[in-house]
Amino acid sequence: MNPFVLALIASTALVSSVYAADPIKIGLSGPFTGGSSSMGVSMRDGVKLATEEINKAGGVLGRPLQLIERDDEAKNEVGVQVAQELINKEQVVATLGFINTGVAQAAQRFYQEAEIPVINNVATGSVITKQFVGGDYKANYVFRTAANDTIQSAMIAEEAIKRQGFKKPAILNDSTNYGMLGRADLTAALEKLGVKTVAEEKFNIGDTDMTAQVLKAKEAGADVILTYAIGPELAQIANAMGKLGWKVPMIGSWTLSMASFIDTAGANGDGAMMPQTFIEVPSTPKRKAFIEAYHKAYGGDRMPSPVSAAQGYDSVYLLAAAIKQAGSTDGRKIREALENLNEKVEGVVTIYDHPYTAADHEAYTSNIPVFGLVKGGRVIPAHPEDVAGDKALRIKTKS
């Protein structure tokens, strides 16, 4: 054979071996527009940052990771379309994302059926990881790197009643699934501490006047306001309190750290407290590197939603470790690897040491989040002693 032809054959072989390293497709579903987009965009940026780092270090199984981003617009029906597209058309290996509990509930059914793992890195509804447990389901494909509402509501009750000694809490929540389920969790947590609410008021998304709700809480003699809602309406509450000249502390779910709350409420929002798995403070070398890399890549000096960015970032590393351990991109094998992850993954939020088991798909326990406090347009640790020294890094408790 003539050497030229040989060389040609050799070079085609080379080329095809390069092509053999197809990227590993990972789906990314979240609201990148609309009222919860500050969380969605931060999550996406965290995920992208981790993916770039992994690809720079040679990828996983010798293959680069490729993100397929889709905007679910925080709408259940769009989330379902996105899920079907990612599964059937893009044939993703796993999906990360979901900011909204409703979207997660509607969409993850398709991943469960297709046996493709999903890591919820922001949505907090308690039911999310329990949707496919027991019954006819042999295995559960839904995982989470976020502090669920059971954890958060217990923390809120504990902080308000035990730590700060308030006796007459009022709950204000929106009338969405998020707000109503959160209120149920909160009242249950308060009852455990033997405290009854003095007022429970709700409002709709888009309500412009909260005078009636706030006045009711005030007249009922509330000494603290507990909230379960999202940014814009939370800001309306803070502003109504400011208008009525009535200042009691606001303690609520982690959404009080949303940029839309902090920016719209301005001075009225100062002092609001919420559970946070990550606060933008460089308390460990890993966190310092993450914060610097984030701002280098996306600019600004404040993440729109630091919690979402950090949890998104960590979810990629967990998935990458699982794919590596599985040695394959088969959904079933990745799920098994996630449930018994041998590698210790050092993330931004915590160090993940066997974060999941077959029965437990929650990466965080109640000792991981700490309280954040809104001050001068930023979220800072509410109790510096909680994050001092070796308490900065909190690791999941083993049951």
Place this chain on the structure above:
Amino acid sequence: MDILAQLIVSGISVGMIYGIIAFGYQLTFATSKTLNFGQGEALAVGALVGLSVINFLIGQSLGSFTAYLIMLPVVFAFGLVQGTVVEFLGVRQAIRTKSEAGWIMATIALGIIFRNLAENIWGRDALRFPSPLPEAALVIGPVRIQPMEIAIVIGAILLMVAVELFNRTSIYGKAVVATSNDRDAAGLMGINTRIVITFSYALSSLSAAFAGVLVAPVTLTGATMGAVLGLKAFAVAIIGGLSSGVGVVVGGLILGITETLTGYYISTGYKDVPGLVLLLLVLSIKPSGLFGKAAIKKV
């Protein structure tokens, strides 16, 4: 008693917003017996245009109050143009062909187009609108009120009074009144009713855009901000009567005040119910609205 006063004051400021949007419905209904169902979107787009203008002016190191005042004529002009476009594309053809429902579909469609345009230009996030007045509340007797809430009430009244004065005193206004009373007769008297109708649409969008920049500083600005407001204003227009300018103001106040009172004295979960019950009552007892003139249709 103090609480009642506070609730009523808050209800009035919410109600005036409903009233001014409903006033826009009333303007076009009077002249052409048609409505712009995209009124909520006209409000949102007007507010967003206002936001861009005021941010630009503040960027030129103007104070937010001066910037707000300079922004107003720009928003008014935009409202006039936007209303003309709606009338030209959506309503004119339907009126010419005496179509019963064509204008309904057309104005809804135009509303959706304007909302999508706004989403593409300004994004889907709710944006903060710089407040022209201090945000600290004023204390008047037992009542605490934000300066902007007072501005809403005054602004709404000023606009409606200006339109009424125009109608009553100027020759052009008389043409509007004549067209409202009897379009065919006005046409025979040499009034160009087509221009009058176009003008009423322009004015209607102007009042929506004005409502938008009035309400934006106390809420947030975004492409979807008008959806709920537009719908509630429609209820107001029906309660008060679509043919009466005073009716929509009173209707707005009734709805605004019942909402806050129900929210406090009954339950915040049922805040919207009494207003809608009232709507059903009015429709079954006096379909032309509390202040409306019953139309006699001769066959």
